[in-house]
Amino acid sequence: MKHQGRQVWVDGALVGTADSLRALKELLHKAGWDGLDEVDVAELPIIEWYGGGPEVWAPGADHWPPAGLLRQTESG
Numbered sequence: 058m059k060h061q062g063r064q065v066w067v068d069g070a071l072v073g074t075a076d077s078l079r080a081l082k083e084l085l086h087k088a089g090w091d092g093l094d095e096v097d098v099a100e101l102p103i104i105e106w107y108g109g110g111p112e113v114w115a116p117g118a119d120h121w122p123p124a125g126l127l128r129q130t131e132s133g
Contacts, residue, residue, distance in 0.1 A: 062114050076114050 062076030067088040075081035078095040085093055098104065099111035106113075 063108070078111060 062074045062080065065072050065075050065081060065084045067085070067090075072088050073084045075084055078098050082093055082095055082098050085098065093101075
């Protein structure tokens with residue numbers, strides 16, 4: 058079964074899947090990014106969006122990390 062939404066990675070660790078800016082804000086809060094609102098999350102330059110910008114939450118959005126990068130990271 059495919060997850061709805063987008064994978065969220067913080068400091069190289071998968072922290073969950075978000076299906077909205079609000080859900081992303083909550084995942085970031087749990088990861089220690091306090092005090093953000095949905096506008097902050099959508100506009101912060103430190104957040105990298107793959108498969109579309111902050112308005113894209115459909116299944117099939119590109120997942121991070123790409124498979125090749127994951128294999129390289131796992132193998133050292």
